[in-house]
Amino acid sequence: MSDATAIRSGVPDLTRKPGERRALTDKAFTTFLWVMAVIASVPLFSVLYMLIAKGGGKISLSLFTELPPAGFALDGSGGIGNAIIGTLVMVGIASLISIPVGVLGGLVLGLIAPDSILAKTTRFIAKMLTGFPSILAGVFVYAALVIVMKTYSAVAGGIGLSVLMLPTIILTAEQAVRMVPQRMKDAAIGMGCTPTQTIWKVVLPTAIPGILTGIMLAVAGAAGESAPLLFTALFSYYWMSSLFEPTASLSILIFNFSSMPFEAQIELAWTASLILVLIVLIFNILSRIVGRKRV
Amino acid sequence: MTMINFDTGDGTVTHGIRASERISDRLFRAACYTAAAGVILLLVYIAFQIGVKALPAMQDYGFSFFTTQTWNAQKQEFGILAEIWGTLYSSLLALVIAGVFGVSVAIFLTQDYLPRWLAQIFRTIVELLAAIPSVVLGLWGIYVLIPVLRPIADFLHDTFGFLGIFSTALPGPGLAPAVIVLAIMVLPTVAAISQDAFQLIPGKVKEAAYGMGTTRREAIFKVFLPTASSGIFASLVLGFGRALGETMALAMLIGNSNQISWSLFAPANTLAALLASSWPEAGPIEQQALLYAAVALLGITLLVNVAGVLIMAFSNKQQVS
Structure with missing residues (x-):
């Protein structure tokens, strides 16, 4: 036996044909992935189509200036003005609380003391809280605040939402702060800056796009939340006159009206959904635009 | 700290850290x-x-709260066995659907199946x-998903009704539409974290796999999936x-129904749904029982989330090293 045949018998056949079994399974798998990805995209388009088809027709000025129809208003009149205002006010209150706390906390996690026990614990809990059931935030604020104040209120609703916004803001702020190049921080310290001056004059201005991305995402999430509001702000059929009374919101309006027997109210639920999704998508898209400018 | 003043010669003088700066620094960091x-x-x-x-509710109902199935505000009898069952059953089913779709999508988007813009x-x-x-998905579920599912569910029930999972017809709301909407909500989480896991696979592992002459499917099943498995699990x-x-x-x-059933089309209930649907009309005693149910939900989710965060930290460390 010659050396050449000995080697040849140990070498597998390296020629490949498009019709052989492993090439076919590969194609089949590719097709399978295409099918899965297309099916996974169906719900988004179906939801958006339904929102426009069912909710788009009712968009008019009176939608924003009128109150929801209470009970038996069958003529299809009425708007969702108080719910839009309520949602915006409560998300505003939540932002006022969670943005400062989240950004300052993020500074500790990403810059001031990233490896301290405090930072490690906070980071762990914040990650855990991102998966926290939103309804429990509502139950918590009910137990801590609504019982004490003896009334459901916009303030309680805002605080409930802030619990849900905080983890997102703190974790994205940490990432944004970490992205600031070390040489910039070193240069600032070298110039004689105190840590605080470094933060205000160098780190925050550089990290602002990243921080804003997190804030926008958190706002988008909070605007769509409903479970916590059920326990904290409840609902109202009237215009808001103070921050300390039950307050309407788009999401609770959708929840309440979705199960009502009257066509007019179900239509209003679709229209409110359209407005709510628009608000959420606007903030979501803003976060993407801002995020693109990141360092 | 020593104060060093540098006279730059043109009239401006740099200074050391002033007392006021030191105080504001301390204050700011304390705030952080x-x-x-x-x-x-x-x-x-x-x-x-x-x-x-x-x-108070814990003392009243004790451990039997977890083992009884009645929820009756008039008789003040409360138990959440059916809700615990419904929570776990619906979440597991949704996870199976979301897992298959989410991991498929993650592979599809990270393994160069698509040009970059299309993947984006x-x-x-x-x-x-x-x-x-x-809520919007809920509304969509009521008026789009349930009408679509009903004929399918009726067919499955008529044909395969002897199987436990098809043993009832879909009366309207029920487990199946809830599970599908739940899967839609979980899919982005699974897809996003799995994509991260696939992207963490070092380039040389990929090159080694393809260098061995594998097809793409073989490389994914035999090399990439095992490498990314802990991230996917997280x-x-x-x-x-x-x-x-x-x-x-x-x-x-x-469907907010207090029953335990294998059937995919039977109405059921979950802890969170029980809280949301019973709370607005609950009296003080029922509210206490609901708070007890909230404690159970808090316990279960904290446990699962702690496990998830730990597994993710572990898997990232493992893949990077």
Whole structure:
């Protein structure tokens, strides 16, 4: 036996044909992935189509200036003005609380003391809280605040939402702060800056796009939340006159009206959904635009 | 600290750290530490508040709260066995669906199946799915999904009714529409974290696999999936945690029925949906029982989320090293 045949018998056949079994399974798998990805995209388009088809027709000025129809208003009149205002006010209150706390906390996690026990614990809990059931935030604020104040209120609703916004803001702020190049921080310290001056004059201005991305995402999430509001702000059929009374919101309006027997109210639920999704998508898209400018 | 003044010669003088700067520095950093500590305190305070308010109900119903199935406000008999069953069953089913789709999408988007711009479009679609509020998906479920599912469910029930999972017809709201909407909500989480896991696979591992002459499917099944497995597992655990606490869509779709059944089409209930649907009309005693149910939900989700975060930390460390 010659050396050449000995080697040849140990070498597998390296020629490949498009019709052989492993090439076919590969194609089949590719097709399978295409099918899965297309099916996974169906719900988004179906939801958006339904929102426009069912909710788009009712968009008019009176939608924003009128109150929801209470009970038996069958003529299809009425708007969702108080719910839009309520949602915006409560998300505003939540932002006022969670943005400062989240950004300052993020500074500790990403810059001031990233490896301290405090930072490690906070980071762990914040990650855990991102998966926290939103309804429990509502139950918590009910137990801590609504019982004490003896009334459901916009303030309680805002605080409930802030619990849900905080983890997102703190974790994205940490990432944004970490992205600031070390040489910039070193240069600032070298110039004689105190840590605080470094933060205000160098780190925050550089990290602002990243921080804003997190804030926008958190706002988008909070605007769509409903479970916590059920326990904290409840609902109202009237215009808001103070921050300390039950307050309407788009999401609770959708929840309440979705199960009502009257066509007019179900239509209003679709229209409110359209407005709510628009608000959420606007903030979501803003976060993407801002995020693109990141360092 | 010594003060060093540099006379730059042109009249301006740099200075050392002033006392006022030192104080504001201290104050600002103290504020930062307070904010970070606030997050920890928040969780402790949440657990404390819910626990304390649920205490009377805990004493009244004790452990039998978890083993009985009645929820009757008139007779003041409360038990959450059916809700625990419904929570776990619906979340697991949703996770199976979301897992298959999520991992498939993650492979599809990270393994060069698509040109970059097209992959980005698909990625955005899946991410935007996560932005649709739960109530809106609930509304969609009532008026789009249930009408679509009913004929399918009726056919399955008529043909395969002897199987436990098809043993009832779909009366309207029920487990199947709830599970599908739940899967839609969990899909973005699973897809996003799995994509991260696939992207963490070092380039040389890929080159080695393809260099051996594998087809793409072989490389994925024999090399990439095992390498990314712990990250995928973490995505499933975190997705499961998210499914457990999902509230509004389930309250609108699952039928709020206090029963334990294998059937996919039977109405059921979950802990979170029970809270949402019973709370607005509950009296003080029922509210206490609901708070007890909230404690159970808190316990289950904290457990699952802690596991998820730990597994993810472990898997990232493992893949990077």
